Amino acid sequence: MDRPASPRPLRSPGGFPVVGIIGGGQLARMCAGPAAELGLTLAVLADAHDASAAQVVRCAPVGDHTDVESVLSFAADCDVVTFDHEHVPADVLAALEAAGAILQPAPAALTYAQDKVAMRTRVGELGIPSPRWRAVTSAAQVADFGAQVGWPVIAKAPRGGYDGKGVVVARSPEDAAALLAAGPVLLEEKVVFQRELAVLLARSPSGQAAAWPVVETVQEDGICTEVIAPAPDLDPHLAALVTHAGLRIAGELGVTGVLAVELFDIDGEHFVVNELAMRPHNSGHWSMDGAVTGQFEQHLRAVLDLPLGSPRPSAPVTVMANILGGEHEEVYSAYRHVMARDPEVKVHLYGKGVRPGRKIGHVNVSGDDPVALSARARHAADFIRGVIDE
Amino acid sequence: MDRPASPRPLRSPGGFPVVGIIGGGQLARMCAGPAAELGLTLAVLADAHDASAAQVVRCAPVGDHTDVESVLSFAADCDVVTFDHEHVPADVLAALEAAGAILQPAPAALTYAQDKVAMRTRVGELGIPSPRWRAVTSAAQVADFGAQVGWPVIAKAPRGGYDGKGVVVARSPEDAAALLAAGPVLLEEKVVFQRELAVLLARSPSGQAAAWPVVETVQEDGICTEVIAPAPDLDPHLAALVTHAGLRIAGELGVTGVLAVELFDIDGEHFVVNELAMRPHNSGHWSMDGAVTGQFEQHLRAVLDLPLGSPRPSAPVTVMANILGGEHEEVYSAYRHVMARDPEVKVHLYGKGVRPGRKIGHVNVSGDDPVALSARARHAADFIRGVIDE
Numbered sequence: 001m002d003r004p005a006s007p008r009p010l011r012s013p014g015g016f017p018v019v020g021i022i023g024g025g026q027l028a029r030m031c032a033g034p035a036a037e038l039g040l041t042l043a044v045l046a047d048a049h050d051a052s053a054a055q056v057v058r059c060a061p062v063g064d065h066t067d068v069e070s071v072l073s074f075a076a077d078c079d080v081v082t083f084d085h086e087h088v089p090a091d092v093l094a095a096l097e098a099a100g101a102i103l104q105p106a107p108a109a110l111t112y113a114q115d116k117v118a119m120r121t122r123v124g125e126l127g128i129p130s131p132r133w134r135a136v137t138s139a140a141q142v143a144d145f146g147a148q149v150g151w152p153v154i155a156k157a158p159r160g161g162y163d164g165k166g167v168v169v170a171r172s173p174e175d176a177a178a179l180l181a182a183g184p185v186l187l188e189e190k191v192v193f194q195r196e197l198a199v200l201l202a203r204s205p206s207g208q209a210a211a212w213p214v215v216e217t218v219q220e221d222g223i224c225t226e227v228i229a230p231a232p233d234l235d236p237h238l239a240a241l242v243t244h245a246g247l248r249i250a251g252e253l254g255v256t257g258v259l260a261v262e263l264f265d266i267d268g269e270h271f272v273v274n275e276l277a278m279r280p281h282n283s284g285h286w287s288m289d290g291a292v293t294g295q296f297e298q299h300l301r302a303v304l305d306l307p308l309g310s311p312r313p314s315a316p317v318t319v320m321a322n323i324l325g326g327e328h329e330e331v332y333s334a335y336r337h338v339m340a341r342d343p344e345v346k347v348h349l350y351g352k353g354v355r356p357g358r359k360i361g362h363v364n365v366s367g368d369d370p371v372a373l374s375a376r377a378r379h380a381a382d383f384i385r386g387v388i389d390e
Numbered sequence: 391m392d393r394p395a396s397p398r399p400l401r402s403p404g405g406f407p408v409v410g411i412i413g414g415g416q417l418a419r420m421c422a423g424p425a426a427e428l429g430l431t432l433a434v435l436a437d438a439h440d441a442s443a444a445q446v447v448r449c450a451p452v453g454d455h456t457d458v459e460s461v462l463s464f465a466a467d468c469d470v471v472t473f474d475h476e477h478v479p480a481d482v483l484a485a486l487e488a489a490g491a492i493l494q495p496a497p498a499a500l501t502y503a504q505d506k507v508a509m510r511t512r513v514g515e516l517g518i519p520s521p522r523w524r525a526v527t528s529a530a531q532v533a534d535f536g537a538q539v540g541w542p543v544i545a546k547a548p549r550g551g552y553d554g555k556g557v558v559v560a561r562s563p564e565d566a567a568a569l570l571a572a573g574p575v576l577l578e579e580k581v582v583f584q585r586e587l588a589v590l591l592a593r594s595p596s597g598q599a600a601a602w603p604v605v606e607t608v609q610e611d612g613i614c615t616e617v618i619a620p621a622p623d624l625d626p627h628l629a630a631l632v633t634h635a636g637l638r639i640a641g642e643l644g645v646t647g648v649l650a651v652e653l654f655d656i657d658g659e660h661f662v663v664n665e666l667a668m669r670p671h672n673s674g675h676w677s678m679d680g681a682v683t684g685q686f687e688q689h690l691r692a693v694l695d696l697p698l699g700s701p702r703p704s705a706p707v708t709v710m711a712n713i714l715g716g717e718h719e720e721v722y723s724a725y726r727h728v729m730a731r732d733p734e735v736k737v738h739l740y741g742k743g744v745r746p747g748r749k750i751g752h753v754n755v756s757g758d759d760p761v762a763l764s765a766r767a768r769h770a771a772d773f774i775r776g777v778i779d780e
Contacts, residue, residue, distance in 0.1 A: 010440055012445055012739075013742065014719055015720055015722050016722055032423065032446070033424070033427065036420075036423055036446040037420075037423065037737075038737065039737075039739030041445070049400070054400075054448075055402055055426075055448065056432075056448060057448065058444075058446060058447065058450070292733075292756075306729055307730035307733065308733065309736075310733040310734045315704065330404055332404055332405045335429075339691070340697035343682075343699050344682055344699075344700045346427075347429075349406075349427070349429030350429070351403070353403040354403070361429065366682075
């Protein structure tokens with residue numbers, strides 16, 4: 001049979017818990033290996049039978065994350081429920097809480113990952129540096145903000161955006177018109193920065209927290225293409241400031257599980273917060289091969305309130321490069337080639353069909369020299385993508 | 391539903407292959423994470439719905455590995471078939487080959503892992519050092535061999551033994567009587583040795599091979615309890631001899647996938663071969679956390695004839711300690727304690743019910759000092775087992 005009924009979670013012996021993840025994308029998929037090693041049972045509520053995580057998890061019922069009944073039925077089998085994405089509606093979260101489900105992170109925290117205006121307000125209250133921003137509903141307000149901070153400005157849909165979607169660089173109020181037609185818009189000054197950084201950490205319900213080293217992220221067209229861990233030549237004082245900000249945000253907002261804070265490094269000494277995510281994050285994929293405890297294992301430990309693992313890097317430098325979909329659906333021969341060319345490259349694929357620009361996997365490579373590692377990681381990713389052929 | 395029909399393998403897009411493993415124990419289970427990361431589909435023929443691997447693999451039909459029809463039906467969905475254990479009978483292997491299944495290792499190689507007399511004969515032909523041995527069928531032959539090599543002698547059932555089962559230390563012909571009643575017996579001299587070593591390597595069908603560093607293994611009552619990688623203070627010349635012997639055995643016997651060769655280190659300069667296994671092996675569990683490429687990923691790459699990954703250790707020393715079942719079924723609280731006590735310990739559990747002496751998991755810990763690492767690994771394993779409580 002090609003579409004079997006999905007089983008209930010098959011609990012392992014000895015009282016080990018079942019972790020349910022709402023959403024069946026690659027972040028849920030990459031929890032599967034660590035869950036198996038930890039002796040945990042993983043269940044995934046996927047949007048399709050062949051979703052990335054559903055391919056590799058035994059218990060993966062298909063259901064709509066916006067449908068209260070589907071989500072409640074799923075959660076009834078889980079000891080804790082966590083998330084592959086930020087898109088579960090508030091009413092569904094409220095129904096889960098009312099039904100007694102243990103949600104990690106809790107809706108009160110998750111709202112800051114779902115609503116960029118709420119995030120900007122709260123991070124500002126904490127005194128943590130942010131770009132100048134304003135929530136607006138009219139073109140006149142856009143014009144006013146642009147006159148105040150200078151054009152262009154960044155216009156964002158407060159909810160639902162990712163990988164550059166829902167974000168516009170507005171050079172005039174007209175550029176924000178389409179976003180405004182859909183509802184309130186978050187305006188931010190366009191920050192001039194040296195580079196982008198991210199700090200990733202995990203926090204457990206009992207308040208234990210562990211941060212990985214601050215990383216440098218490289219974006220192209222709004223999509224992360226490369227991460228260098230730790231960020232090369234980062235001033236230790238700035239690293240400490242950024243890590244402290246991440247830990248404060250996690251504590252003050254009540255985050256549980258993995259938190260990613262993306263930042264702009266203004267001048268090597270100052271930063272502003274760009275975005276938050278309360279789940280494993282692309283900026284932490286390096287940790288799967290480059291740290292004692294990878295982000296997917298750590299997320300599982302955190303949401304279960306298990307003691308956290310060491311975030312210590314296991315190599316001086318690890319570079320991650322995302323593999324984006326190219327023009328060719330068949331990538332197996334390129335993947336073979338990459339393995340043959342560089343036996344130290346760790347290839348991670350998500351079981352997703354190729355579409356141009358879609359994240360279909362990533363590679364990690366560890367060593368000493370960030371420049372050389374970056375070249376190797378990029379070569380491997382670009383070769384699998386098909387944009388180079390030697 | 392608690393006992394769903396098992397689905398056919400859900401192939402990932404882009405022509406990625408399906409690897410089938412006959413047997414659903416922990417070795418198959420530990421392939422699940424690497425298979426997901428490599429974008430491969432894993433299928434497991436398990437002996438029970440709740441077998442170790444069946445808990446974490448989406449496609450895990452229940453079937454008897456000695457039943458031709460079950461095995462053929464399973465293999466029909468797989469691009470390559472490999473093994474969690476040595477116990478698939480020759481007639482089943484022959485039927486698979488006749489049906490066109492791709493078996494890795496092939497039956498012609500696997501026979502040397504299934505039949506210890508065949509192994510002793512072939513390794514001897516290669517001029518690789520072995521204990522003195524003889525295949526016998528009578529008590530008189532046992533007496534003759536004991537008189538020749540000195541008592542006690544080691545008597546082994548040629549087939550089906552593991553973890554010390556099927557092995558007797560015979561101080562007289564009478565001690566081998568029970569084994570003789572079941573068929574021919576392999577007698578070996580009782581070797582006086584300094585310590586036990588193992589060399590683990592992988593070989594692909596096209597002949598590429600990659601060996602991990604030689605490790606020291608510690609056995610108690612015939613069960614491996616600890617592995618130190620690399621073997622401390624191993625003479626480089628002996629390491630090279632042992633590695634060369636492993637690579638020769640793999641090549642000459644046509645082994646594909648992971649090969650483990652267990653050896654006795656006689657005097658720091660000489661060795662004899664003890665046992666072979668043609669699959670991931672307990673002596674390689676350290677590599678999951680201590681090498682660029684772990685043995686489960688490497689086995690998958692090898693059986694698919696993908697280029698092999700680097701076996702380079704990612705830390706100076708990694709120590710593995712097996713977690714054996716103790717008196718208590720509930721181990722979750724001890725596992726929490728171990729995580730809290732030592733955030734660098736990597737805990738791996740197999741989803742198996744606790745029975746005294748049964749291997750239910752292992753821990754790895756990496757660092758610089760083998761003595762300190764051994765103490766930490768042993769403490770964690772013993773604590774989870776319940777033989778210490780602080």
